[in-house]
Amino acid sequence: MTDLPAPVFRPDLRPPVDVDGLAAALRERVDGEVRFDRGSRAAYSTDASNFRQVPIGVVLPRTPEAAADAVAVAREFGAPVLSRGGGTSLAGQCTNAAVVLDWSKYCTRIESVDTEARTCVVQPGIVLDELNRQLADTGLRFGPEPATHMNCTLGGMIGNNSCGATAQRTGKVVDNIARLEVLLHDGTRFWCGETTDGDYAEIERRGDPRAAIYRQLRHLRDDYAEEIRRRYPDIPRRVSGYNLDSLLPEHHFDVAGLLVGSESTLVTVLRAELELVPVLPERTLVVLGYPDIATAADAVPAILPHDPIALEGVDHKLIRDQQVKHLNPKALTELPEGRAFLMVQFGGETSEDVERQAHRMLDALHETEHEADVSFLDDPAREKEFWQVREAGLGATAHVPGKADTFEGWEDSAVPPGKLGDYLRRLNELYQEFGYAGDTGPSLYGHFGQGCVHTRIPFDLYTADGVATYRRFMERAADLVAEFGGSFSGEHGDGQSRGELLPKMFGDDIVTAFGKLKAIFDPEDRMNPGKVVAPYRLDENLRLGSTWSPADPQHLHFRFPHDGGSFAEAANRCVGVGRCRQHETSGGQVMCPSYQVTGEEEHSTRGRARLLFEMLDGHGDGPITDGWRSTEVREALDLCLACKGCKTDCPANVDMATYKAEFLSHHYAGRPWRRPRSDYTMGWLPAIAQVIGKLRAGRLVNALSHTRGLSRLATLAAGIENREIPRFAAQTLQQWFARREATGSGARGTVLLWPDTFTNHLHPHVGRAAVRVLEDAGWRVTMPTEPICCGLTWISTGQLRVAKRVLARTVRHLAPHLRDGGLVLGLEPSCTAVFRADALELFPGDHDVRRLGRQTVTLAELLTDHSPGYRPPRAGGRAIAQVHCHQHAVMGWNNDLELLEAAGVDVERLDSGCCGLAGNFGFEKGHLDVSKACAERVLLPRVRDADPGTTLLADGFSCRTQVREFGGHDGHHLAELLASALERKEN
Structure with a gap:
């Protein structure tokens, strides 16, 4: 063998980094944002894995050239570098004590497209869905599509050699890369790809550092070629290890292919030339039901000859987890009979072609041992719902009520598809042996057509014994996969989870070759050290672990009933899946509006959750050391709109609005003078409004607050942004109601109309319209006469002691009505959500609060679910609906859609996310730009483009206010639309 150097990587011998000097040099020489603050380091301390390492600092380069400058500075200071994509890696490769390059904010361009060659050149930070959106007009797309397609970056996909369900047709990322522009830690930079003998000779003639690298790579290939052919499993999903096989002559000495999947341990990818595939215009989906998951897997070899473009498997446990978490309910009702399912998708140019393919497969399975119960789907909307069932796997299996928490580890093993059924049986036996099995044990799902299995396991990562058991399981599972000729990773890479185990799969010689490859590209071990080569142990650097001891606060206002208090x-x-990092609202998803505007990790739900986790300092070495007083956490939460979108949209149901309120309450406890003035003016708005209403001073206040000069003084005094102050009504809803005579028959019973502050004092016309609709529908309407409140504004500003007193008083007042079974109708979604959600989390043991949660309804719920036989007046016409964030998150909008369709309204729900006002948020100092930017993303342009006769439905006071001020259009509550239809009917 050629005498290549035997690598020795000893991180303990590295000299310490001059962090202050490094930060100063990066700021001086790099075109980008340089973040060495405690908050940024906390936000990037972990990915979606079991591991945690606090970075030295974070750089957000504005261009690939700026990233190269950052690497040059890091080299001068001897600092390790980690190139990071979307941060969703499940094996720990995106966390390290290094300078983290985050490409996802600025380096997001498609630099060129060649439709004839079917290629494009992209920067590493572009998100996959955004790439394919921009390519849509070409009829081409990038083929591999992981479940995180809405937020994963191409750089991260290249680093991980990602796959996804579409890999059944298009292969892994390594199969779809033409060339890469790469940068070594020592500054060597070049484009690489397949290399002919002529190319190699030309590179050799130059005699530059690239030539030296290529020469060493050829020697390495020649030394280990036969061992590579012998030890590399011949399966579709071999992602573990470096792609040394790409250097073989049969793969054309493909250096780009070699570097795909190297997890930032060898080079930094600056640009990539991607190979594109044609979009298949027609698709159909067949879902096959089987008695168990192993039997379903047995059928895979019989299906593969029919060339499906995707072949996915899910078991009944994944379905059950989604049912428990109320995910994808519509699709789950249409599954065929069985306890395990194969989702087989065919694609082609015509619908006849794809249906023919599907029927040919079913005919072949008929009267064989693989025949199944069948659901045949050719409606694109229904197909999308079923794919959401599969893509929700990671989030659906995390934090399932009634089950132990699950973790990655053995998350994506892969075996030959023909052996998949037997592998699953043996894997289940292993679960049983280690006590992980049972009906509440881990679900099994994945890319069955390529033998790849996803699972999250209820490891005990909190105790020493549990961690030791986790290690033993991983070792045994590795032995099992090696026995089956499989790969430890079929999609998510090795990182730290499996790096230590690679000798079991490849043998010592190939692992030695990995080390030599590392030495060729990164002899100083500065590129993502401790991953893949000379890896940290799989039970080292755990995010939790037996020594994790967080300072868990005991005196809380919210009781966090879903988290054991x-x-x-x-x-x-x-769990780090990153759904909050979406760049486009889609499917009615709301979270995370501030991230959509800023592109900042700290302004995503995930980033904020990381800071809160670090704030509890469970490891004793974290960057956040001052607990509830942390300014870094406060600043990260400052741009949280408390929209509650994450409560529903996040697969793990993170509720950042609640966490923010709890944090602010403790952050300012004992020092109220530190609160912004807007917390008092906006937080105490209900009390201020009650005084104005009692004095009937609405007109006077409006005159003062809308007079030039005085208006600016008013906003300055209130500590709020210089924007239009809402007008108070001359007569409150309660005052109007007290003077009117009831006209309803009351045949359906009595409903209490809740006079929330916004309806009562600012938009009483909405309440008056609701009364008219309710009485026409046969309800008797009652209303409290006292000035009471749900406490919303005190909750959103974190004044929770006051909020609890206000809410407790309200519950006492409503208790007699509730105990008689009476319904409470909420017109303002944010206040209704307090009764349906926040109150229950503040007072989970109070039976009247529970009754309030069960018996509070929206107008649409009252008229559909509680008014049998009710037929709304025909409103007709066209409407666009801006659904309030809290309605989306807590109550849902299905009843509204049902009622509007019954009223003959052609309605479109806008995929606009949050309006940006979000109660007090848009009025608070420093929030105006973000508030407007949220509205300008989708909502305001869509409103401006609407036909003149189109009604804008917006039940939320905030939504109507935002659109009126910045869009010049009036929004209308559902009650107003129905009342107007009644008026037309009567006239």
């Missing part, structure tokens, strides 16, 4: 468990709820 523990704020630490709530802060640990985030």
